[in-house]
Amino acid sequence: MxxxxxxxxxxxxxxxxxxxxxxxxxxxxxxxxxxxxxxxxxxxxxxxxxxxxxxxxxxxxxxxxxxxxxxxxxxxxxxxxxxxxxxxxxxxxxxxxxxxxxxxxxxxxxxxxxxxxxVKTEPQVTSAPPSPSPLWGGVRGGGKTTLSGAPRAEGEKPIASPAVRLRARDAGVDLRQVPGSGPAGRITHDDLDTFLARGPQQARAATELARNITVEEIKIVGLRRRIAEKMALAKSRIPHITYVEEIDVTALEELRAALNKSKRPEQAKLTLLPFLMRAMVKAIHDQPNVNALFDDEAGIIHQYGGVHVGIAAQTPGGLMVPVVRHAEARDLWDCAAEVNRLAEAAKAGTASREELSGSTITITSLGAMGGVVTTPVINHPEVAIVGVNKIMMRPVWDGSQFIPRKMMNLSSSFDHRVVDGWDAAVFIQRIKTLLETPAMIFVEG
Missing domain, CATH: 2.40.50.100 (RNA polymerase II/Efflux pump adaptor protein, barrel-sandwich hybrid domain)
Incomplete structure (x- = not known):
């Protein structure tokens, strides 16, 4: 060997x-x-x-x-x-x-x-078996166990095999109420049979409106630990200012639906994000200070010419931020295709380190569950994050009457050490203008 x-x-x-x-x-x-x-x-x-x-x-x-x-x-x-x-x-x-x-x-x-x-077998015991002893207030003997009294102390977690737990769940039995006759109070199939033999009324009575005193300890590991460390760093070192603006996306949604209807088979379906990315690129051209990383230890702002947009994506393991590099050099359809590719790679766990790093500004969106207002946490060491809230039909006064319009809030946060409140507002107002008049997104200059 x-x-x-x-x-x-x-x-x-x-x-x-x-x-x-x-x-x-x-x-x-x-x-x-x-x-x-x-x-x-x-x-x-x-x-x-x-x-x-x-x-x-x-x-x-x-x-x-x-x-x-x-x-x-x-x-x-x-x-x-x-x-x-x-x-x-x-x-x-x-x-x-x-x-x-x-x-x-x-x-x-x-x-x-x-x-x-x-095949693994249980070790053979050659010594004489121990004499019967009381267990959970009962007496073991003759191959049969009589159980009585409280099954276990308050807060103690029941021990049972997955098969026993499945049977108990199907039968509607709370295993905390079942005394166990196995080692360390382990609940066996026989123990569950004994409990059920008391009658369905008593078995149900043990579970109806019972206090749940369990406490589950979950160790923070892997991606969840990375997220926790990143969020703690961002909130402890970055003084956030959050700016919320309401945007009328009725015209944008009409344009998006028309473009999707006429798109070629090989083209990706357009969502709101590619339009927002193109609007951000144009707004950053006027205010490049928001497309930056702040090295607060060295006291240096690294302001980038290229716009590398992080897209916060929820995956089975937790939040990831794949990066669409050089959004300034991509058209609407290219942005859509790259967002789809990176989102799929992140969800499948195949995204590379390069695809998950290097962003200079981030978009976060919860889609249809985006809520009315959020307070996005900046992706350290960036200085800005743009948060998309859900689109809702609302009545809007046009000067003479209320008309139905598709409205959406942008909830965006900025590093107040680098970006003043005025500059944050100007940046979001520029995006608002572009999204409310989407034809301007395609106008060069």
């Missing part, structure tokens, strides 16, 4: 460490070559680590949420071969990775199949 040590690979240029965000295996699992073992994250890019060999997982060197240095051992796999078997490392409670011996098993990997996978 041999042993193969897997170390955290170099996951990117200049990256010295990565956060472990997911284990695909556990100790004792048998894996084939190329099977996924773990996923690590750095700078919002997730990298999956495959197995280079067939074998059995005998050691995991980190927990989810741990930050691991490149080159550190993270997994040990027992492989087949003629190399001398190496002892498993003795780990402390902190699960600190220990250096692997220099000699590695060089034998031929074992072949794992449905016929050769060993």
């Amino acid at each position: 041999g042993e193969h040590v897997i170390k955290l690979p170099d996951v990117g240029e200049g990256v010295a460490e990565a956060e472990l965000v997911e284990w695909h295996v556990k100790i004792g699992d048998l894996v084939r070559e190329d099977a996924l073992l773990a996923a690590v994250m750095t700078d919002k890019a997730t990298v999956e680590i495959p197995s280079p060999v067939d074998g059995e997982i005998i050691w995991l060197g980190a927990e989810i949420g741990d930050v691991v240095a490149v080159g550190s051992p993270i997994i040990r796999i027992r492989t087949g071969g003629e190399a001398d078997a190496q002892p498993e490392p003795q780990l402390d409670t902190a699960r600190t990775p220990t250096p692997s011996p220099s000699s590695q098993g060089g034998g031929k990997p074992i072949s794992i199949s449905a016929e050769t996978v060993p």
Whole structure:
């Protein structure tokens, strides 16, 4: 038998460490070559680590949420071969990775199949079984358990297998009310049968209007931790000023519908965002100070000529900001196609580090759920973010009567150290004019 040590690979240029965000295996699992073992994250890019060999997982060197240095051992796999078997490392409670011996098993990997996978069995107990003892106020004996009294202390979480939990859920039973006869109070199928045998009335009574005293601890790891750190940095270092303006998008929506109706099959469907991006490009031409990054430690503003628009996108893992580079050089259809491509890559988890960095100004939109007003948080170290709220039909006074118009608010935030309130208002008013008279978006100059 041999042993193969897997170390955290170099996951990117200049990256010295990565956060472990997911284990695909556990100790004792048998894996084939190329099977996924773990996923690590750095700078919002997730990298999956495959197995280079067939074998059995005998050691995991980190927990989810741990930050691991490149080159550190993270997994040990027992492989087949003629190399001398190496002892498993003795780990402390902190699960600190220990250096692997220099000699590695060089034998031929074992072949794992449905016929050769060993079946784990419970250890055989040779000593005499302990005498029956009370458990949860009941007495165990003769293969039958009599349960009485309070099942567990207040706040204690019930222990049960997924199968038992599924049965309990289907039966409408709160497992907190079910006494367990297994080790450490584990609830078995027999315990659930005993509870249900009391009668449906008592079983339902235990769950109706019962106090929920559970507290679930959720460790913040991976992308959620990156988002938390980014938001805390932005709010602690940037004095935000938020400016909200109402925009009549009736004409814009009519133009958008007409363009979508006549578009070519290969062209992307137009949403509001490409129009907003083109309006922002024209407004930035007049006020380049909002298209900038502020290095507050060095006291330097980096004002960009190119407009690299970050598009805040919600993904299954959390908020990501893919970047449409050089929006000033893209027409309406090109902007739409690039937004669609980047959004799909972000949701699928295939966006590269380059596609998720380098923005100079950001758009955030919640689509139809955008609310009436929001207070967007600036994407540090940028100095401006434009927030899109939902479009609603509202009555608008035209001087003689109320007429129905499609109205939308823009809720935008600015770094008040760099952008004055007046400049923020001028910038948004310029965007308002362009969106309310959309033909001006296509006029050069």
